[in-house]
Amino acid sequence: MKALAARRHHRMAPVVLLLLALLTTGGIYAALAPSTAKAETVSTADIETGKKLFQANCATCHGPNAEGTDGVPSLVGVGAASVDFQVSTGRMPMQTNGPQALAKPPQFNEEQTAALAGYVASLGAGPAIPTDEQVDASLGDPSNGMALFRTNCAMCHNAVGAGGALSEGKFAPALWETSERNIYQAMQTGPQSMPVFNDANITPDEKRDIVSFLVEQREGSAGGNALGALGPVSEGLWAFVIGLGLLIGAAVWIGAKSS
Amino acid sequence: MAEQQRPTGLGKAADYLDQRTSIGLAVKEFARKVFPDHWSFMLGEIALFSFVVLIASGFFLTMFFEPSMALVRYEGEHPASMHGQLMSAAFHSTVDMSFEVRGGLLMRQIHHWAALIFVASIVVHMFRVFFTGAFRKPREINWLVGAVMLVLALAAGFTGYSLPDDVLSGNGLRIIDGVVKSIPVIGSFTSFLVFGGEFPGEHIVPRLFTLHIFVIPGLLIALIALHLFLMVLQKHTQYPGGGRTDKNVVGYPAMPVYVAKMTGNFFIVAGVLALMGATMSINNVWNYGPYDPSPVSAGTQPDWYILFVDGALRLMPGPGWEWVIGGYTLSMNLLIPALIVPGILFTLLFGWPFLEAKVTGDHREHHVLDRPRNRPVRTAMGVALLVAFVVCALAATNDLIATHFSLDIFAITWVLRVLLFVGPVFAFWLTKRVCLGLQRKDRELVLHGHESGRIVRFANGEYVEVHTPLDEEERWLRVNYDSPAPLEITPLTDARGVRRKGYRSDRRWQKVSRFFYEDRVSPVTPAELEAAHSHGQHDTIEAKEPTGAGSVAGQRRRR
Numbered sequence: 001m002k003a004l005a006a007r008r009h010h011r012m013a014p015v016v017l018l019l020l021a022l023l024t025t026g027g028i029y030a031a032l033a034p035s036t037a038k039a040e041t042v043s044t045a046d047i048e049t050g051k052k053l054f055q056a057n058c059a060t061c062h063g064p065n066a067e068g069t070d071g072v073p074s075l076v077g078v079g080a081a082s083v084d085f086q087v088s089t090g091r092m093p094m095q096t097n098g099p100q101a102l103a104k105p106p107q108f109n110e111e112q113t114a115a116l117a118g119y120v121a122s123l124g125a126g127p128a129i130p131t132d133e134q135v136d137a138s139l140g141d142p143s144n145g146m147a148l149f150r151t152n153c154a155m156c157h158n159a160v161g162a163g164g165a166l167s168e169g170k171f172a173p174a175l176w177e178t179s180e181r182n183i184y185q186a187m188q189t190g191p192q193s194m195p196v197f198n199d200a201n202i203t204p205d206e207k208r209d210i211v212s213f214l215v216e217q218r219e220g221s222a223g224g225n226a227l228g229a230l231g232p233v234s235e236g237l238w239a240f241v242i243g244l245g246l247l248i249g250a251a252v253w254i255g256a257k258s259s
Numbered sequence: 260m261a262e263q264q265r266p267t268g269l270g271k272a273a274d275y276l277d278q279r280t281s282i283g284l285a286v287k288e289f290a291r292k293v294f295p296d297h298w299s300f301m302l303g304e305i306a307l308f309s310f311v312v313l314i315a316s317g318f319f320l321t322m323f324f325e326p327s328m329a330l331v332r333y334e335g336e337h338p339a340s341m342h343g344q345l346m347s348a349a350f351h352s353t354v355d356m357s358f359e360v361r362g363g364l365l366m367r368q369i370h371h372w373a374a375l376i377f378v379a380s381i382v383v384h385m386f387r388v389f390f391t392g393a394f395r396k397p398r399e400i401n402w403l404v405g406a407v408m409l410v411l412a413l414a415a416g417f418t419g420y421s422l423p424d425d426v427l428s429g430n431g432l433r434i435i436d437g438v439v440k441s442i443p444v445i446g447s448f449t450s451f452l453v454f455g456g457e458f459p460g461e462h463i464v465p466r467l468f469t470l471h472i473f474v475i476p477g478l479l480i481a482l483i484a485l486h487l488f489l490m491v492l493q494k495h496t497q498y499p500g501g502g503r504t505d506k507n508v509v510g511y512p513a514m515p516v517y518v519a520k521m522t523g524n525f526f527i528v529a530g531v532l533a534l535m536g537a538t539m540s541i542n543n544v545w546n547y548g549p550y551d552p553s554p555v556s557a558g559t560q561p562d563w564y565i566l567f568v569d570g571a572l573r574l575m576p577g578p579g580w581e582w583v584i585g586g587y588t589l590s591m592n593l594l595i596p597a598l599i600v601p602g603i604l605f606t607l608l609f610g611w612p613f614l615e616a617k618v619t620g621d622h623r624e625h626h627v628l629d630r631p632r633n634r635p636v637r638t639a640m641g642v643a644l645l646v647a648f649v650v651c652a653l654a655a656t657n658d659l660i661a662t663h664f665s666l667d668i669f670a671i672t673w674v675l676r677v678l679l680f681v682g683p684v685f686a687f688w689l690t691k692r693v694c695l696g697l698q699r700k701d702r703e704l705v706l707h708g709h710e711s712g713r714i715v716r717f718a719n720g721e722y723v724e725v726h727t728p729l730d731e732e733e734r735w736l737r738v739n740y741d742s743p744a745p746l747e748i749t750p751l752t753d754a755r756g757v758r759r760k761g762y763r764s765d766r767r768w769q770k771v772s773r774f775f776y777e778d779r780v781s782p783v784t785p786a787e788l789e790a791a792h793s794h795g796q797h798d799t800i801e802a803k804e805p806t807g808a809g810s811v812a813g814q815r816r817r818r
Binding site: 232 | 260297298299300301302303305337338339340341342343357358364368370374375377379380383412427451520523524527528529531532535537538539540541542543546547548551553554555556557559561562563564566582656657658659661662665666667668670771802
């Protein structure tokens with residue numbers, strides 16, 4: 001203790017304290033932050049709850065019976081998968097009008113989302129929420145997924161799913177953080193600008209291969225820092241910032257050395 | 260008297276060699292060769308050393324690369340996303356050397372980073388040469404050699420980028436194919452010649468391989484030798500400063516000073532490149548997959564030095580620029596951005612030393628560099644060119660700008676279209692003004708000295724600030740430069756009213772020359788300096804014995 005007290009006026013002391021404080025708050029947050037619970041299958045009894053939630057939160061735009069209004073799509077027949085995707089990623093309920101609905105922290109918890117999905121599914125048949133086995137990356141073939149992704153997805157989402165631009169401020173989001181279930185659902189339902197890849201187009205097994213390929217990409221690059229996996233532009237940027245920066249710095253240093 | 264030394268082993272060997280080749284003379288000459296000292300003279304060195312690293316790492320890569328487009332199946336386990344895929348042998352060997360060959364991925368990455376740094380350091384080096392006027396007589400030829408090497412470096416980069424036969428490089432080749440096909444009349448024939456048939460064919464990789472590992476590096480090595488030979492022959496330029504003239508070289512001998520510095524710099528360059536290759540991934544071809552003409556992924560761009568061409572293509576409006584004349588299509592929307600824009604850039608690059616000599620009417624040798632401010636139009640042109648280059652390069656990254664800054668890609672394109680025309684003009688104007696302003700500041704400083712911050716009050720109540728005169732070095736730097744005036748031409752008719760030939764051409768050149776040198780700030784002449792001095796002293800005397808006479812006497816004051 002004595003040694004500690006003697007050093008409390010050391011000029012590094014505030015830095016150490018700050019680091020400790022950050023560590024503590026970070027640790028507490030990690031311990032107490034709500035973790036995402038597992039999706040549950042919804043019983044028919046929950047459909048009533050779902051309807052109430054729908055009328056309170058969604059009916060303003062989608063209409064009291066989800067029939068859609070001017071410029072807002074009808075939800076009859078979109079299926080549970082679509083609702084689960086939109087609501088669990090926070091895209092719906094939409095916060096503001098913009099080029100496209102942005103992902104944000106979800107407004108509803110797991111049960112509420114399941115209830116909403118159940119209600120919308122009861123309005124008309126549509127794609128169901130995929131089972132855990134359907135989206136299990138370890139069961140997929142990443143090589144086949146790569147080939148499929150390259151042909152069907154990479155033109156918008158980038159070769160490894162780092163995201164890309166679309167017209168007028170719209171964009172294909174990066175897929176690093178997207179859950180396996182959501183990736184699968186997006187292919188099933190084609191949210192926003194994305195086309196639908198139905199089961200005839202890309203079979204459920206192939207969809208799982210794509211999920212498997214994308215999950216493999218999260219392990220990072222064999223060659224070191226992936227630099228955002230954005231290709232030659234970020235490589236060129238870092239070549240200048242780090243490479244040429246260091247080398248010119250060294251040249252200045254050598255030049256300044258007395259001869 | 261120095262004691263006679265016993266000959267060492269090395270000494271004996273050197274003597275043996277010297278008696279047979281007289282190499283001692285060359286060593287003596289070269290070891291005593293004087294080079295001026297400045298960090299910016301090491302930019303070219305960075306290019307040279309990254310080239311050495313390129314050759315060394317490239318040599319390693321050729322041991323494992325297979326330049327063939329024969330179809331094979333990848334049986335390796337890593338990466339899992341490639342297992343079992345059908346691909347060309349070239350792509351197969353690239354993936355194989357990355358995952359199966361010990362150190363292969365490191366070498367590939369070092370090679371690619373070295374290529375980016377090679378071109379980057381060449382460009383920075385050229386800007387140094389341009390802004391300091393080091394391309395003037397007698398170095399015009401060496402500037403041309405350098406410019407040819409830049410073109411070769413781009414060619415080396417592009418041929419190398421295309422070798423792995425992945426989707427990204429295939430897309431790049433497809434663009435080249437389109438550009439080649441847009442050339443009137445000979446376009447499609449040339450494309451068939453290049454690709455050995457319809458794109459992509461089966462010949463392009465082996466052909467590019469020969470160019471990449473044999474023709475281009477061979478030419479580069481020859482030109483580097485010529486570049487360095489001319490540099491040694493003509494002696495290195497030096498920055499202006501006390502005692503430095505066009506007739507001398509002020510610096511240190513090559514041995515031991517520059518040998519030590521260069522060796523150190525080589526290890527730094529090699530070290531930085533190895534560090535980058537070891538920690539930052541580059542061109543993970545397996546991310547893109549083996550080439551297939553159908554997919555084009557988002558974020559498909561060339562390496563940074565070709566970005567400007569890609570950007571020009573993206574900025575060019577499509578509709579209305581494809582003219583059908585007599586049944587033949589003329590794709591101006593390709594020709595303008597992909598051939599005319601780089602054409603303008605390289606014409607300017609190659610022609611500049613000659614253009615500048617012509618409009619300056621300058622036939623003298625120059626060995627002392629210009630300070631960029633003393634050539635406002637040249638400096639402004641360089642900055643304008645840089646701005647145009649950056650605008651085009653940014654245009655090639657429009658999709659990444661859109662996603663990373665949440666912007667509308669169409670808005671970015673329109674802003675950059677306007678900036679491509681407005682930006683360089685504004686940059687030219689601004690840089691020229693800044694240069695002229697700095698020159699005026701220099702004049703001011705020479706005539707009146709530094710503000711010392713010491714205020715003196717005279718007996719009559721007048722306050723003056725004492726100015727410290729510049730020392731010799733400082734003054735030399737600020738007054739010893741040429742400030743060329745626009746060309747004077749012989750009149751149309753002589754004394755007897757006879758018209759002369761070539762007057763109209765001279766008039767045109769005079770107009771260009773006026774553009775260059777109409778706005779000028781001439782350096783302070785000795786007479787002006789003298790006048791300023793005496794004026795100051797006159798003031799001091801007139802101030803009727805200031806209280807602090809001792810400290811003020813001999814100091815000049817502001818007018």
